[in-house]
Amino acid sequence: MYKNFQEHLQKELQDIKEAGLYKEERIITSPQDAEISVSTGEKVLNFCMNNYLGLSNDQRLIDASKEALDQRGYGMSSVRFICGTQDMHKELEAKIAEFFGTEDTILYAACFDANGGVFEPLLTAEDAIISDALNHASIIDGVRLCKAQRYRYKNADIADLEEQLKLAQAQRFRLIVTDGVFSMDGNVAPLDKILELAEKYNAMVMVDESHSAGVVGKTGRGVSELYNAKGEVDIITGTLGKAFGGAIGGFTTGRKEVIDMLRQRSRPYLFSNSIPPMVANAGIKMFDIMKESNELQDRLHENTSYFVDKMKSIGFDIKPTESAICAVMLYDAKLSQDFASALLKEGIYVIGFYFPVVPKNEARIRVQLSAAHTREQLDKAIAAFDKVGKELGVLK
Numbered sequence: 001m002y003k004n005f006q007e008h009l010q011k012e013l014q015d016i017k018e019a020g021l022y023k024e025e026r027i028i029t030s031p032q033d034a035e036i037s038v039s040t041g042e043k044v045l046n047f048c049m050n051n052y053l054g055l056s057n058d059q060r061l062i063d064a065s066k067e068a069l070d071q072r073g074y075g076m077s078s079v080r081f082i083c084g085t086q087d088m089h090k091e092l093e094a095k096i097a098e099f100f101g102t103e104d105t106i107l108y109a110a111c112f113d114a115n116g117g118v119f120e121p122l123l124t125a126e127d128a129i130i131s132d133a134l135n136h137a138s139i140i141d142g143v144r145l146c147k148a149q150r151y152r153y154k155n156a157d158i159a160d161l162e163e164q165l166k167l168a169q170a171q172r173f174r175l176i177v178t179d180g181v182f183s184m185d186g187n188v189a190p191l192d193k194i195l196e197l198a199e200k201y202n203a204m205v206m207v208d209e210s211h212s213a214g215v216v217g218k219t220g221r222g223v224s225e226l227y228n229a230k231g232e233v234d235i236i237t238g239t240l241g242k243a244f245g246g247a248i249g250g251f252t253t254g255r256k257e258v259i260d261m262l263r264q265r266s267r268p269y270l271f272s273n274s275i276p277p278m279v280a281n282a283g284i285k286m287f288d289i290m291k292e293s294n295e296l297q298d299r300l301h302e303n304t305s306y307f308v309d310k311m312k313s314i315g316f317d318i319k320p321t322e323s324a325i326c327a328v329m330l331y332d333a334k335l336s337q338d339f340a341s342a343l344l345k346e347g348i349y350v351i352g353f354y355f356p357v358v359p360k361n362e363a364r365i366r367v368q369l370s371a372a373h374t375r376e377q378l379d380k381a382i383a384a385f386d387k388v389g390k391e392l393g394v395l396k
């Protein structure tokens, strides 16, 4: 049997390669940081990590995880409701709720699981989910697992959302769901207007703050801080795998009864392992750091505006951004790949994205800024962009 299937897979893989969509992995041989070593021996400056606050290699988090390793061992070997809950897990859940100003939190192994397990336990075929067209894959999969009626609105398009909400009046309960920050443009969801429409059309609101938590808003509380809407969003999902230390783990935080129901019925929570104590303890430390000072957010925001302003002033076309994601528009797919390769030769590691990851003729280089980048490193990246931009005829 395998012979036929093997040929089928070989052909499909070949098609992926021919379409130029085959994903190769770069192998890092140092900790994740602003500067990394890769297996080919080079050192490069990293502008494609989700390590927005530079915490992935933070000594305080390393120490907190070592302390938990020594005191509580390596793994939990259990789901939460059997024997997988320690005081650390409960403390971390409480810290996350405090951070977002919500009532309770439930932890998952990843935000992919949080999104995969949030819809099906809460909504039925009588209900409606109204979802932004550019929502993360895990939201799309989570919605697929749920029997609720599906409505889709154009990215961050309030008029279209209103149309869909009118149609969804046929259902019992309505949930609008959106990413906080959309990862390809770096734009934020227009939460103020979404909340107004939710009020008008009697809908609940869920925001996935994975790319925005720790990043957006003066103190990094995400898009609900940006729009001064703390406590108004019914359900927030997020990850510990990006700004918040970058290891592993996700969460859903929000209304008390929602979280309570998820603990009873959410399948990735009930049937998948508990996060290890070292991750829980480092998470606690991380939220303590967030509480103590705003230093990392301040540095990230400074770095982002410095980079964006400089890049615009030397002539690059930059998408409007309200996050730490900066899309340098090149439009042409091949150019985006050539540009990224040339930057790598200059010691700058970035990724060029093109269709179908972004719309046709909207190829770009995505730059992700971090509090870990020094001014010198930013200047080096800007100089490399300038040089390559001139060589490839993007800049005059």
Ligand SMILES: *Cc1c(COP(=O)(O)O)cnc(C)c1O
Binding pocket: 109, 110, 111, 112, 113, 115, 136, 138, 179, 183, 208, 209, 210, 211, 238, 239, 240, 241, 248, 249, 250
């Ligand atoms: C990264 C991301 C996720 C997945 O988070 P993991 O914890 O890595 O599974 C989910 N949603 C959004 C919007 C993301 O950007």
